[in-house]
Amino acid sequence: MAKIQVSTRINNENIDYLCEPHDTMLDILRNQLNLTGSKESCGSGDCGSCSVILDGELICSCLMLAAEAEGSNIETIEGMSEGGKLHALQQKFLEKAALQCGICTPGFLMASKALLDHNPSPTETEVRYWLAGNLCRCTGYDKIVKAVLEVADEMKESA
Amino acid sequence: MNEISNKWIGKNTIRPDGADKVTGRAQYSSDTTMPGMIWGHVLRSPHPHAKILSINTKKAEELEGVKAVITSKDVVDFPIDTPVILGIQDMRWMCRNVMARDKVLFHGHPLAAVAATTEEIAEKACELIEVEYDVLPWAIEIDDAIKPDAPILHDHIQFEGKSSNIAGTLEHKKGDIDKGFSEADVIIEREFKTEAVHQGYLETHSCLVSVAADGRATIWSSSQGQFMVRAMTSYLTGIPQSNIRAIPAEIGGGFGGKTIVYLEPLATILSQKTGRPVKIVMNREDTMRASGPTSGSKSKIKIGATKDGKIVAAQGTYYLQAGAFPGSPIRGAVGCSLAPYDIPNAHTFGYDVVSNRCKVAAYRAPGAPIGAYGVESVLDEIAEKLNMCPLELRKINAAKEGTQAVHGPTYPQMGYLETVEAAINHPHYKAPLGKHQGRGVASGFWFNAGGESSAQLNITEDGNVVVTTGHPDIGGSRASIANITAELLGIHHDKVSVLIGDTATIGYSNLTGGSRVLFASAMVVTESAKLVIKQLKQRAAKIWGIDEEAIEWENGEARPAGDNAGKFAPLTLAELAEKATATGGPIGAGYQVNTEGAEGGFATHICDVEVDMDLGIVRVKRYTSIQDVGKAIHPDYVEGQLHGGCVQGIGWALSEEYIYNKDGHLDNTGFLDYRMPVCSDLPMLDTVLIEIPNPKHPQGVRGVGEVPLVPPLAAISNAVYQAIGKRSYSLPMSPPKVLKIIEGN
Numbered sequence A: 001m002a003k004i005q006v007s008t009r010i011n012n013e014n015i016d017y018l019c020e021p022h023d024t025m026l027d028i029l030r031n032q033l034n035l036t037g038s039k040e041s042c043g044s045g046d047c048g049s050c051s052v053i054l055d056g057e058l059i060c061s062c063l064m065l066a067a068e069a070e071g072s073n074i075e076t077i078e079g080m081s082e083g084g085k086l087h088a089l090q091q092k093f094l095e096k097a098a099l100q101c102g103i104c105t106p107g108f109l110m111a112s113k114a115l116l117d118h119n120p121s122p123t124e125t126e127v128r129y130w131l132a133g134n135l136c137r138c139t140g141y142d143k144i145v146k147a148v149l150e151v152a153d154e155m156k157e158s159a
Numbered sequence B: 001m002n003e004i005s006n007k008w009i010g011k012n013t014i015r016p017d018g019a020d021k022v023t024g025r026a027q028y029s030s031d032t033t034m035p036g037m038i039w040g041h042v043l044r045s046p047h048p049h050a051k052i053l054s055i056n057t058k059k060a061e062e063l064e065g066v067k068a069v070i071t072s073k074d075v076v077d078f079p080i081d082t083p084v085i086l087g088i089q090d091m092r093w094m095c096r097n098v099m100a101r102d103k104v105l106f107h108g109h110p111l112a113a114v115a116a117t118t119e120e121i122a123e124k125a126c127e128l129i130e131v132e133y134d135v136l137p138w139a140i141e142i143d144d145a146i147k148p149d150a151p152i153l154h155d156h157i158q159f160e161g162k163s164s165n166i167a168g169t170l171e172h173k174k175g176d177i178d179k180g181f182s183e184a185d186v187i188i189e190r191e192f193k194t195e196a197v198h199q200g201y202l203e204t205h206s207c208l209v210s211v212a213a214d215g216r217a218t219i220w221s222s223s224q225g226q227f228m229v230r231a232m233t234s235y236l237t238g239i240p241q242s243n244i245r246a247i248p249a250e251i252g253g254g255f256g257g258k259t260i261v262y263l264e265p266l267a268t269i270l271s272q273k274t275g276r277p278v279k280i281v282m283n284r285e286d287t288m289r290a291s292g293p294t295s296g297s298k299s300k301i302k303i304g305a306t307k308d309g310k311i312v313a314a315q316g317t318y319y320l321q322a323g324a325f326p327g328s329p330i331r332g333a334v335g336c337s338l339a340p341y342d343i344p345n346a347h348t349f350g351y352d353v354v355s356n357r358c359k360v361a362a363y364r365a366p367g368a369p370i371g372a373y374g375v376e377s378v379l380d381e382i383a384e385k386l387n388m389c390p391l392e393l394r395k396i397n398a399a400k401e402g403t404q405a406v407h408g409p410t411y412p413q414m415g416y417l418e419t420v421e422a423a424i425n426h427p428h429y430k431a432p433l434g435k436h437q438g439r440g441v442a443s444g445f446w447f448n449a450g451g452e453s454s455a456q457l458n459i460t461e462d463g464n465v466v467v468t469t470g471h472p473d474i475g476g477s478r479a480s481i482a483n484i485t486a487e488l489l490g491i492h493h494d495k496v497s498v499l500i501g502d503t504a505t506i507g508y509s510n511l512t513g514g515s516r517v518l519f520a521s522a523m524v525v526t527e528s529a530k531l532v533i534k535q536l537k538q539r540a541a542k543i544w545g546i547d548e549e550a551i552e553w554e555n556g557e558a559r560p561a562g563d564n565a566g567k568f569a570p571l572t573l574a575e576l577a578e579k580a581t582a583t584g585g586p587i588g589a590g591y592q593v594n595t596e597g598a599e600g601g602f603a604t605h606i607c608d609v610e611v612d613m614d615l616g617i618v619r620v621k622r623y624t625s626i627q628d629v630g631k632a633i634h635p636d637y638v639e640g641q642l643h644g645g646c647v648q649g650i651g652w653a654l655s656e657e658y659i660y661n662k663d664g665h666l667d668n669t670g671f672l673d674y675r676m677p678v679c680s681d682l683p684m685l686d687t688v689l690i691e692i693p694n695p696k697h698p699q700g701v702r703g704v705g706e707v708p709l710v711p712p713l714a715a716i717s718n719a720v721y722q723a724i725g726k727r728s729y730s731l732p733m734s735p736p737k738v739l740k741i742i743e744g745n
Helices: A023-034 A088-096 A105-118 A124-133 A142-158 B020-021 B058-062 B091-098 B119-129 B144-145 B177-182 B226-237 B265-273 B284-290 B328-335 B367-387 B390-397 B416-426 B477-489 B517-544 B575-578 B634-656 B712-724 B733-741
Strands: A004-010 A013-019 A049-055 A057-060 A074-075 B036-044 B051-055 B068-070 B108-115 B132-134 B168-173 B186-194 B206-209 B219-222 B245-248 B278-281 B296-303 B311-323 B346-354 B435-445 B451-459 B465-469 B496-500 B551-554 B557-560 B588-595 B601-611 B618-628 B684-689
Touching: A004 B051, A004 B245, A004 B477, A013 A023, A013 A142, A013 B496, A049 A105, A057 A105, A057 B226, A057 B390, A057 B575, A088 A105, A088 A142, A088 B020, A088 B226, A105 A124, A105 A142, A105 B416, A124 A142, A142 B634, B036 B265, B051 B108, B058 B451, B068 B265, B091 B226, B108 B119, B108 B265, B108 B284, B119 B733, B132 B465, B144 B346, B168 B311, B168 B618, B177 B296, B177 B311, B177 B684, B206 B265, B219 B226, B219 B465, B226 B245, B265 B278, B278 B451, B284 B575, B296 B367, B296 B557, B311 B328, B311 B367, B328 B346, B367 B390, B367 B435, B367 B712, B390 B416, B390 B435, B416 B435, B416 B601, B416 B618, B435 B451, B451 B517, B465 B477, B465 B517, B477 B496, B477 B517, B517 B551, B517 B557, B601 B712, B618 B712, B634 B712, B712 B733
Parallel strands: A004 A074, B036 B278, B219 B245, B311 B346, B465 B496, B618 B684
Antiparallel strands: A004 A013, A049 A057, A049 A074, B036 B108, B051 B132, B068 B108, B168 B346, B186 B296, B206 B219, B206 B278, B296 B311, B435 B601, B451 B465, B451 B588, B551 B557, B601 B618
């Protein structure tokens, strides 16, 4: 079967790729576009390690077919910092030791960014439920939740 | 050595590997590719126990795109009745675990592997391999494996004179147990059961191996020890260690589960056969089915105390699942369970039981959480019977400096009692509880470990520092090593880079495990720093034309001291580095040693739960872990270890379990059904770091990573009892089980 040609925009760049009908978005990101910051830990949408933002919405890229991305706008972890400057969430994760092994970190950062894009001043409970789709086995989530809440506070102050 | 100024030790610096990890650039093993790379896939057994009558790979080999197919005949064999010990593993089991020989012993047991141009073709080829089995009866649960007519996994394993699934025992004795119980006013005896649980690292196993035309192999893989990978791969392929370069990729969690190999030898052999680099990535299902987990267990605990709360006798009998091959962590259960206490008469006994499950791997304080679960639950009952505060009971019996532990050693300076006192005085312990809420406490111990470590500390030409060590960094050890190096050399933290070397660039270093990494790394880095400072003084002596003894190293510079004080302007590290060529050449030193003096770690936890009486759901409302951490070199990452361990314990206690179906298959191989705690399950976690320095370590470091998983099982179980007035004697306390207990069935 012929491959499907897809034109999309990833991290503010026009990207075209060819994919098989069964290829997931994550397969293409990792194996074809070399955007390996998105991780595959389960392949079934249960862990959030492959979280990306598709047209403003947080999704698991392992659950999306690559062929569906035609005309869409995708943000991945590789596009989160701009011009070598870390996003406030990235910086806060470092300062607050909100990562240990780091394998879930790209997913948590994308999910946290999507949260703050939707809801700039979430409560702790809102943060916990929003991030409930992202598994972390190292940190117990404590420092992650604190980092997200602090960034939200700082964004409020600077707004 | 100059005095420690504590400018960097104890500071929450930003980790050296951090920027790469928050931008998605850090290279984990499955992120690596090579030109010409092809893909491997592993064929796994559909049966829990069967003889392999034949394997026909012809159709698979003929599939377009397939480059090689291998079976156990391609893996170096080790006779099953002759031990070949490597660390805590035995290569005769390892060779059969990576590729079944004669028999498959668990559902998911590998028995062939394929390399092909794509992952899909490799998978398809596996389906074309024809295997004839003679399916045998199987035993999954401990009781089924040790009953008289149990199906035997390994005929040569004997127990009490006949073939058995009991593969080994371990015993500790102290005093006279019968005499002890005769002195007791209260005796409680209970039986406990726990299920197998997975380490749950989010990065599944994977590797990329390139064997070049000259036979030299390069391995990129996710492991807790690149030297372990090298040694095991060498054993299983016959390639000498000097021809294997094992490169530690960033590791996406291990918790003990990555202290053995699964894929590396297979990818190496496939690469040898095809002449191409081969990558194999294990999916989540196979990771759950055929890697890890730690043992399920059954145990019986009997403890006797006098009416004033003095424990006079304690007895523990433990049966731990080993999986398909011997080697369950009975040492942790038998050795750690009574370690926090000064008990005159004690007897602990453990049985290592093989059954048709995946071979267990280490998991954070292996065996100790199982041991503590029973003991700490029975202590809770004794305290209640004596109408005594459970922490007071622990305080009365606390082991101290000079106490002889049941497992043998006499304790040096240590801080168990301090953890109990801190718990008693913590606001959490006095806070009011709501309806259907309960509070539990428990303590725990882990041995910690020393072992071989190597470090190399080099001064760059521009006066900065690069430190290389040989232990994969799972939770932030590079950050702590940078703190220590900056402290010792008296320089700014920013001037220090810390790298993890591969097997060709740094000396042998034992794996990341046993809570040993910072303990051991700090020792070899300290010795390397001493050697480098000596060199720096020698260079300054040469420049100034004075004796090296007349120079001191302070705040990152050489200063003339004694009679020469003030005679010369100090020389900074950068100035000495600049003059290095003229004064004797490169400045740098390495140190390698088998580190000793890792003293044990103790913790006491307080947990509040709330039980939904209609649904049986247990929610953790508040959690405080208190631990003697020796010296917190990087407090945030120490806290992180405590947080992570507690939450793994919460999962073990409430929701995680391996569930086998009637066909002997693992039924819950995904994260939806194997339920690890998520963010919305948890409250913020409080920690108290008690710093009683390890007297045998230059910075006072004790291992901190494993102790936090020891107390939670009992702390949570004790809290559930307080909430509902009835006690569970098995884990996990999942909603249906709790509901049954509430309803009294």
